[in-house]
Structure formats: structure tokens, C-alpha cells
Amino acid sequence: MRLVHALVLIAALLARPALAAPQDAVMNREGYWGIDVDSGACAASMTLQGGSVFLLRALDGEVTFGLLGVRSPVRKGKAGRIETDAGGFDFAPSYGEDAMTLFYAETLDAKALDVLRPARQLRVLIDGAPVAAMTLEGTGFEGALDGVVACSKGQAGWWGKGVVADASDGPVLVYQREGDAWGIVTGETTCLASAAAPDDRQLQLLSVGGRIGIAVGTTTGKLPKGRKARVVTDSYSFEFTPEYSDGATYLNSADLLDSADAFALRRAKALRIVVDGRTVLDVAFDDDSFLQIIDAVTACSRGEKGWWGEGAKPPR
Structure with a gap:
């Protein structure tokens, strides 16, 4: 099953630059x-x-x-x-x-x-x-x-108006507790979990109907492009076909993971994503938060309610 465009759009919006020179200061x-x-x-x-x-x-x-x-x-x-x-x-x-x-x-x-x-x-x-x-x-x-x-904080001053909350600003991650690394944003039929990673990268889990895909975003520069990507965990590895956004600011698995690969991902204590031999993300998990977020984002995509709010509408 191909990942729907709406889910890719969410990933792109969450990978916006974190630091840039002000344009109209x-x-x-x-x-x-x-x-x-x-x-x-x-x-x-x-x-x-x-x-x-x-x-x-x-x-x-x-x-x-x-x-x-x-x-x-x-x-x-x-x-x-x-x-x-x-x-x-x-x-x-x-x-x-x-x-x-x-x-x-x-x-x-x-x-x-x-x-x-x-x-x-x-x-x-x-x-x-x-x-x-x-x-x-x-x-x-x-x-x-x-x-x-x-x-x-939204206050006005010599700089003019402060930040104004606006739905057009894009999706907002919801966190279970203050200080958590992982947050979830819910779309109409999809859910996405995202966490900051080293080297200005983001690790993202994309879920539809209880199944997951995987993605990497960057907040500066571009990701290296290639035709073949591999997920390497501490005990297992598998390949996937990467798809890229315009500008290569994020890549996602073109297909949702099969059951064997998804099961292996749940057991991971460390994870690397490699594209044509080049490492684009390398993380380790100190606790079981990765397993917990997989359970949470898949539950969200099945339409279940939780700390993330209302779940998505499962695709028919």
C-alpha cells in the first residue's frame, strides 16, 4: 500500500527549517x-x-x-x-x-x-x-x-505583532508529557510520530490503518538521494524504496512495512537508515520509548483515542 499524499504533506510541514536568517526584521x-x-x-x-x-x-x-x-x-x-x-x-x-x-x-x-x-x-x-x-x-x-x-508568546511590542496561532501554520505535535522526545500529529486518515535526532534530523513513523512506514526529515540542507535504502537495527536489517520531497528535505518509505519488518522495528534498541551506502540517520534508544511510540501511533491510525487526542479515521 502506497503512503497517501496527505501523510507525506504532514511530514514535510514538520520538517521546516529550525534556524534561518529573519527576512523582514x-x-x-x-x-x-x-x-x-x-x-x-x-x-x-x-x-x-x-x-x-x-x-x-x-x-x-x-x-x-x-x-x-x-x-x-x-x-x-x-x-x-x-x-x-x-x-x-x-x-x-x-x-x-x-x-x-x-x-x-x-x-x-x-x-x-x-x-x-x-x-x-x-x-x-x-x-x-x-x-x-x-x-x-x-x-x-x-x-x-x-x-x-x-x-x-504572542505579545506585541516594538517588533510589531507576536506569533499568532493559525491553523495555516501546519500540524502541531501533541506530547504525552512535557519534555517527551516523541510527539504525534493526527490527520484525517493518518497519524505521524516525530522526534528530533542527531545532525539536525527527525525520525518519523507514518501510520495508516495500524501499519507503519518510516521517514527521515531534515531542518537544514538536503538529504542524500538514492534508489535503495536500508534500515539497520541492532539485530535485523531490511530494505525499502525511498521517496523524496521536492528539495529532498525528507524521505519516506514508498510502501508501508510488512509484518516481519515492522515486528523487527519494534524490538530495535538502535537504528540506522542508510541510502546507497550513506548513513542519513543514526540513533539509539535508552529505554522502551520507541516501542511505546510505535504502539501509540498505530493505535492512533486505527482510530483509537489516547493522549494524542481523537484517532484518525481508518481507511476503508
């Missing part, structure tokens, strides 16, 4: 920081000497940050650190395509925000080497930080 009175409503979130940005852009992005009051390179790639490494005259904190860096974007995939905690808010100078370091430095004093940075948070 409203500048603060100091003329350094601009705030823009960006794909259901708000982004505050300042252009640095040399043309790079330092960016804060807020969603529902939670803040992350990124550095967008313009003329050359950002230095890649494993250990990131923000240092200011008010203190510092470590972070795990992630990178976009060709390392032109460096970003923090998690949200900043209260301690990190307390370090940032009074800062007058800021440096971004990767493996101990500086990749960006900026003067924040006199730029209205504290107001930009508070403003991007307020904007993301």
Missing part, C-alpha cells in the same frame, strides 16, 4: 537588533563585523541561538562555549549543510539566560577557539532578548 531603536516572526517562532538577529549573523530564536518562550556564516563555513568541533563578561556556559554545537550554520539544538536554561542578559561582550568558542565575537553594550541586546521571548 523590525529593528530596535538602537539599530542593531531586528526581530522577525519566523515559521511560528520569533527570531532576533544582529549582523556582526565580517557579515556573519548571530541569532536568537524563541518558541513559546524557550530560547536557542545560532551563528549564520556568510562568506565562509563556521569552524566545526564537538565542544562549544559561550563566554561573556558576566560568565559563561558550555553547549553541544550542531551544524547545518556545509557548516554555514552553527546552532544549539536544545533550549537555554535559566542559568544560561542569566549569563546572557547583562552581557556587554560575548564570544562563541568551538573546541576552545573563537569563531565569533561581538560587543553587546549599547546595542539594546537585553531588550532584544526579552523582546524575542515576548514575541514568541
Whole structure:
């Protein structure tokens, strides 16, 4: 059975870019920081000497940050650190395509925000080497930080209107508990489960009538294209034919998995997806959350009610 177009559309909408330079930013009175409503979130940005852009992005009051390179790639490494005259904190860096974007995939905690808010100078370091430095004093940075948070909560200010909930923004994932990795979105006849994965990827399970397919989304760049894909678990492997969205921002199995492959997937403690010999996703599961989400998304697609809300209408 081929996966229906509506399900592929849901996957595409959930794989929208997480960090991008604001397009129509409203500048603060100091003329350094601009705030823009960006794909259901708000982004505050300042252009640095040399043309790079330092960016804060807020969603529902939670803040992350990124550095967008313009003329050359950002230095890649494993250990990131923000240092200011008010203190510092470590972070795990992630990178976009060709390392032109460096970003923090998690949200900043209260301690990190307390370090940032009074800062007058800021440096971004990767493996101990500086990749960006900026003067924040006199730029209205504290107001930009508070403003991007307020904007993301729907509040209006010097930036204009804040984020407005609109059904046209696309599907919204529902989570069983705050902080869960997996969420589910329900379509009319389909259900999709999605979770963030390393390297700015998303692992997605697509379900129709109690059967599942598998997909990978990316929030930056493109996925490598090929004709043959393979799922490799800790104890089993199977092949599938990949289908791609326009722009190759996600791929999904062209067919729903057969019973043997679906059963093997339920037992997986680690999972890789390989396309023509190139790994596009590599994850490990520390608990039984993967098994639980398979049960949940298939129940949803059979029309059962649960923490995800009303189930889908099973296809006739």
C-alpha cells in the first residue's frame, strides 16, 4: 500500500527549517537588533563585523541561538562555549549543510539566560577557539532578548505583532508529557510520530490503518538521494524504496512495512537508515520509548483515542 499524499504533506510541514536568517526584521531603536516572526517562532538577529549573523530564536518562550556564516563555513568541533563578561556556559554545537550554520539544538536554561542578559561582550568558542565575537553594550541586546521571548508568546511590542496561532501554520505535535522526545500529529486518515535526532534530523513513523512506514526529515540542507535504502537495527536489517520531497528535505518509505519488518522495528534498541551506502540517520534508544511510540501511533491510525487526542479515521 502506497503512503497517501496527505501523510507525506504532514511530514514535510514538520520538517521546516529550525534556524534561518529573519527576512523582514523590525529593528530596535538602537539599530542593531531586528526581530522577525519566523515559521511560528520569533527570531532576533544582529549582523556582526565580517557579515556573519548571530541569532536568537524563541518558541513559546524557550530560547536557542545560532551563528549564520556568510562568506565562509563556521569552524566545526564537538565542544562549544559561550563566554561573556558576566560568565559563561558550555553547549553541544550542531551544524547545518556545509557548516554555514552553527546552532544549539536544545533550549537555554535559566542559568544560561542569566549569563546572557547583562552581557556587554560575548564570544562563541568551538573546541576552545573563537569563531565569533561581538560587543553587546549599547546595542539594546537585553531588550532584544526579552523582546524575542515576548514575541514568541504572542505579545506585541516594538517588533510589531507576536506569533499568532493559525491553523495555516501546519500540524502541531501533541506530547504525552512535557519534555517527551516523541510527539504525534493526527490527520484525517493518518497519524505521524516525530522526534528530533542527531545532525539536525527527525525520525518519523507514518501510520495508516495500524501499519507503519518510516521517514527521515531534515531542518537544514538536503538529504542524500538514492534508489535503495536500508534500515539497520541492532539485530535485523531490511530494505525499502525511498521517496523524496521536492528539495529532498525528507524521505519516506514508498510502501508501508510488512509484518516481519515492522515486528523487527519494534524490538530495535538502535537504528540506522542508510541510502546507497550513506548513513542519513543514526540513533539509539535508552529505554522502551520507541516501542511505546510505535504502539501509540498505530493505535492512533486505527482510530483509537489516547493522549494524542481523537484517532484518525481508518481507511476503508
